[in-house]
Amino acid sequence: MRRLLFAAVIFLAIGPVAGTHQRFQDTDLKSQVITAKRLRHQADGTGMLRFVEGWRLASRNSMFGGFSALAIPAPGRFRLVSDGGYLAQLTLSDEGRVSDASIALLPTPDGKARRKSQSDVEAMTVDPATGKSWVALEWLNEIWRLDVAMTRVEARRTLPAPAWPKNRGPEAMVRLADGRFLIFSEDADDDPRGREALLYGGDPTRPGKPPLRFFYDSEGKGLVSDAAPLPDGGVLLVHRRLGLSPVFTTILAVVDPAKIRAGGVIRSQRIGRVPGALAENYEGAAVVTEKGRTFVWLVADDNFNSWQRSLLVKFELVDLPDSKKAAR
Secondary structure (H helix, E strand, O other), rough: HHHHHHHHHHHHHHHHOOOOOEHHHHHOOOOOOOOOEOOOOOOOOOOEEEEEEEEOOOOOOOOOOEEEEEEEOOOOOOEEEEOOOOEEEEEEEEOEOOOOOOEEEOOOOOOOOOHHHOEEEEEEEEOOOOOOOOEEEEEOEEEEOOOOOOOOOEEEOOOOOOOOOOOOOEEEEOOOOOOEEEEEEEOOEHHHHHHEEEEEOOOOOOOOOOEEEEEEOOOOOOOEEEEEEOOOOOOEEEEEEEOOOOOOOEEEEEEOOOHHOOOOOOOOEEEOOOOOHHHOOEEEEEEEEEEEEEEEEEEEOOOOOOOEEEEEEEEEOOOOOOHHHOOO
């Protein structure tokens, strides 16, 4: 009975269910208004996380939500991508004023709208030098490179065989400072060593050498939901673990990409957990530096469920370990 109850909770947590209200059942697809309401409750961080601020985002546009990836191309400018193939952009002031907001479909290679299974974006990374973006699509097992304006697909490529399961494929992607790409599966390859991941020597949308395959052992932290590069060359990993109270536990850890070896296993060092008062289904992360201090922004996927929230929260990362010494 406990196993059945737990399975039911997971089913309710990760997707729309009959009898509950989903905003995509509404009809407003035109509104470009986004609002941000400050989270008033106090919430301390845990470990090396220090809570700074948080916002609940909302819009009348029924396609606003379901965010699975986050980028911050400029200070105060947020780029949110949903697993339904929508792009939301906004500028958010310290006082919570939203400006320059837009909500639109992401481009597709053929310029045609696609059903969700064909536009399930789960990860995004941006080249700060060129402004170009890469997105990872789970069901298609593809990587797309988008132009600076995110209005055109410049290139696309399927991940190499053996293909990852359609609903457990590429979930997190990082472009390292040297141009290499790390792609973590959500739950591919039920291997005792861990979950399968790929390291590309360059742009994964370009023809070239096949990627290096390796395994990530989260050691009970949960499944990876996103990743972001750190200033010291390490990588921040966001993990999602499902349970009963709270339904979502978000654990952050750091990993050193220099430890990756073909067929090898890498592990990470836990640095903190999102406090229970802010518990949500966080699937997007972006790391920024401000006056020598390092911060992480997290965005939550509300799954278009009325009982979940599109939260955008900011934590300072303090006393981080040297990523080269962080994990075994």
